[in-house]
Amino acid sequence: MELHDVWFVLIAVLWTGYFFLEGFDFGVGILTKLLARNRPEKRVLINTIGPVWDGNEVWLLTAGGATFAAFPEWYATLFSGFYLPLLIILVCLIVRGVAFEYRAKRPEENWQRNWEQAIFWTSLIPAVLWGVAFGNIVRGVKIDGNMEYVGTFWDLLNPYALLGGLVTLTLFTFHGTVFVALKTVGDIRTRARSLAVTLGLVTAALALAFLIWTQVDTGDGWSLAAMLIAAVSLVGAIGAVKAGREGWSFALSGVTIAAAVAMLFLALFPNVMPSSLDPAWSLTVTNASSSPYTLKIMTWCAAIATPLVLLYQGWTYWVFRKRIGTQHIADAH
Numbered sequence: 001m002e003l004h005d006v007w008f009v010l011i012a013v014l015w016t017g018y019f020f021l022e023g024f025d026f027g028v029g030i031l032t033k034l035l036a037r038n039r040p041e042k043r044v045l046i047n048t049i050g051p052v053w054d055g056n057e058v059w060l061l062t063a064g065g066a067t068f069a070a071f072p073e074w075y076a077t078l079f080s081g082f083y084l085p086l087l088i089i090l091v092c093l094i095v096r097g098v099a100f101e102y103r104a105k106r107p108e109e110n111w112q113r114n115w116e117q118a119i120f121w122t123s124l125i126p127a128v129l130w131g132v133a134f135g136n137i138v139r140g141v142k143i144d145g146n147m148e149y150v151g152t153f154w155d156l157l158n159p160y161a162l163l164g165g166l167v168t169l170t171l172f173t174f175h176g177t178v179f180v181a182l183k184t185v186g187d188i189r190t191r192a193r194s195l196a197v198t199l200g201l202v203t204a205a206l207a208l209a210f211l212i213w214t215q216v217d218t219g220d221g222w223s224l225a226a227m228l229i230a231a232v233s234l235v236g237a238i239g240a241v242k243a244g245r246e247g248w249s250f251a252l253s254g255v256t257i258a259a260a261v262a263m264l265f266l267a268l269f270p271n272v273m274p275s276s277l278d279p280a281w282s283l284t285v286t287n288a289s290s291s292p293y294t295l296k297i298m299t300w301c302a303a304i305a306t307p308l309v310l311l312y313q314g315w316t317y318w319v320f321r322k323r324i325g326t327q328h329i330a331d332a333h
Contacts, residue, residue, distance in 0.1 A: 002285075003292055003295035003296060003299060004070070004285045004286060004289035004295060005270075005285055006295075006299065007066070007070040007071070007289070007295055007298070007299075008071075008265070008269065008270075008272070008285045009265075010066065010070075011063060011066050011067055011070065011071075012261065012262065014059060014063035014066055015063050015261055016257065016258045016261045016262070017059045018056070018059035018060050018063055019168075019172075019257050020175075020254050020257050020258060021052075021055075021056035022053075022056045022057060022059065022060065023127075023168075023171070023172040023175045023176070024172070024175045024176045024178075024250075025049040025052070025053045025176065025179075026123045026126060026127045026172045026173075026176065027123075027127075027172045027173045027174065027175050027176015027177060027179065027180075028045050028046075028048060028049050028123075028176040028179060028180060029049075029096070029119045029120060029122070029123025029176075030120060030123050030124050030127065030169075030172075030173050030176065031045055031176055031177060031180060031192075031195075032045050032046065032116055032119055033120045034173070034195065035180065035192060035195060036188075039112070040326045041188055041326060042116055044184060044188060044325060044326055045188075046100065046103070046119070047324055048179065048180060048183040048184065049179075050100070051319075051320040052316060052317065052320065053097075053100060054097065055313055055316060057093065057097075058309075060093075066302075069290060069294065069298055070289060070290055070294075070295060071272055071283075071285070071288045071289050071290070072288070073147050073283055073288035073289075074273060074283050076147075077143060077147055077148065077149055077273055077283060077288075078273065080148070080149060081141060081143075081148075081149025081151065082133055082149075082156065084153050085129050085132065085133055085153075088125065088129060089125070089126045089129050092121075092122040092125050092126050093122070093126065095118055096118070096119060096122035096123065098118075099115040099118040099119045102115060103115035103116065124169070127168055127169045127172045127173070128165040128166070128168065128169045129165065130165075131161075131167055131168030131169065132156060132157070132161045132162060132164060132165040133156075133161075134164060134168075134264055135158075135161030135162075135163070135164030135165065135210075136156050136158070137264075137272075137273055138214060138218065138264050138267055138268050138274075139158070139160050139161065139217070139274075139276070140273075140274035140275060140276040140282070141155065141156070141273065141274075141275070141276055142275070142276055142277050143273060143274075143276075143281050143282065143283065144275075144277060145278070145280075145281050147287075147288075150277075160210075160213060160217075163206065163209065163210050163213070164210055166206050167203070167206045167207050167260075170199060170202050170203040170206055170207075171203050171207060171253075171256070171257065171260070173199055174196060174200050174203045174237075174253060175253045175254070175257065177192050177196040178196050178237065178241050178246060178249045178250045178253050179250055180192040181193045181196060181241060181249070182246035182247060182249075182250050182323075183323055183324065185323045185324070185325040186325040186326065186327070189323075189325075193241050193242070193244065193246070196238075196241045196249070197238060197241060197242050200234065200237060200238035200241070203234065204235065204238070207230070207231075207256075207260065208231060211227045211230065211231070211260065211263060212227075214227075214263065214264065214267055215227055215263075215267070217267075218267040218268070218274075219263070219266075219267050220266070220267070222266045223263045223266040223267045226259045226262045226263035226266055227259070227260075227263050229255065229259040230255075230256050230259035230260045230263060233252045233253070233255040233256040233259060234253070234256040236248075236249075236252045237249045237252035237253040237256060240252060270284050271283065271284050271285075272284060272285060272288050
């Protein structure tokens, strides 16, 4: 296996980690409107991800940085062609971080309500747009012979990509609901389990349609295996949360996300961005990659730094592993 193939796999792993971790805190942000009935319950939801949300976003920075260094042509075409949706995602992530930090800085109800609205919308919008973006990457976009995107923003809003956006929205919300059931006690935990079952069924219907569409268009035997793993894991996650086994359900919903991302990258390989104008103009792991020397240096750096980052982030989750409920929320004053 060549180094550019290795880095294609590593970038797929980074995106998997990002969607697994940021997926559930996007879901929790959406649940501040779907699940919470009052302000203390909203505070419980926000507190479940309070210690970890910023660490989860590091995976996005790493995935973007790795793409820039390992596949500069991919990075350039992707970020210029998808400029508007990626800018919207970036603004949402900035506002979302500010909302988490500033929401409790003042006691006024309007102040807190406005920041809670910001948390909801800046969780929902990226959850949709990431699915739209990856749907277009896999489907193919208008790339010319100079490796430049020549389509418009409206070309990105095609049925396949929009379905992908609905899948990521429902899947992340389901993942977040299971996480809430895993991290809370009392009535909110019971309602989260019930909502997770409903969301899981909706997610299963949308995801099955999207994955079958992907398999028919660009899939092979390996992507079919990943699709089957995703489907079985999602069904298992729904059954586990219904039985009150939130830990198993969260693990299985994570496997669902990992298998779905793996399927998309397997369906994509050896392309990194197919051209819908001419297959010969597609960006591939070969023509979009950096030099072998650059990839070699990156590989050594990743081999040293990645285990340390994983150990530190795992320790963070261990420290904040206990469940919380409204009884743990102090009075607003």
